[in-house]
Amino acid sequence: MFTEKAGYLLKGPRSYLILILMMGLVIGCEEKDKASHNTSNQTKAEKTSQFETIFNGENLDGWDGDPRLWSVENGVIVGETSQENNIEENTFLIWEEGKPANFEVRFEYRFVEAGGELSGNSGLQFRSERFTTDDKPNLKYRVRGNQVDFAVSDWIPGLHYEEKKRGILARRGQRVVFDSEGEKQEERFAEEAELGKYIVHDEWNRYHVYANGDTMRAKINDHLMHEVIDHSSIPLDQGILAFQLHVGPPMRVELRNVELKVLN
DSSP: OOOHHHHHHTTSTTHHHHHHHHHHHHHHHHHHHHHHHHHHHHHHHHHHTSOEESSOSSOOTTEEOOTTTEEEETTEEEEEEOSSSOOSSOEEEEEOSOOOSSEEEEEEEEEOOBTTBOOOEEEEEEEEEEOOBTTBTTOOOOEEEEEEEEESSSSSTTOEEEETTTEEEEOTTEEEEEOTTOOEEEEESSOHHHHHTTOOTTSOEEEEEEEETTEEEEEETTEEEEEEEEOSSOSOSSOEEEEEEOSSSOEEEEEEEEEEEEOO
């Protein structure tokens, strides 16, 4: 809308030039407002897509697990079994503040001698669910679903396992595709033993898990361990995160720098 003075100017010989200039100013202001709005939205999106710490380094607030087995020492999560505190089924430390669908998780782990030996078997559950059974209703820290493994073992670290469901989906160095009927096709992109050389059980190892739509993959110490692309209807499309203590000999696993980034 133009002022009365602007209307008078438009009656002169330079009316077309003035009109074009004034329209340019209006369009320029609109574009500036739009750019400002887009920048605001982009900043907000960037903030929601950053890694956020989900373990505070002090206690297990926001997590649920058997207090006999899970604790915090010197800023790290400790999961430990012993002859006195043994377990009859796999048990889990469960994150209670969300059930992410598409995400990335980063954390560090290592195993420490327990009972004079270095042993242990653990993993990170994701897109998983809690469950109980009629024969063992008191075992409330049980979880089933997708798991990326780490253990004091030659072959277990870096594989993709489906706890209490289909079992091993991909071994270390494999890319596996499940079609809509659940049929499995697999290929090898790296040798299992070669990838194992990048893992040192009693030193800090960096785990990076990616799950987005049908695609799930994991890296240890920046090396791709496996990739699973699952087009079937079997797996959950969202679910809980949880760390595992596996049945077996006494073990101690330590975890730190646990971070989550939710993907849109």
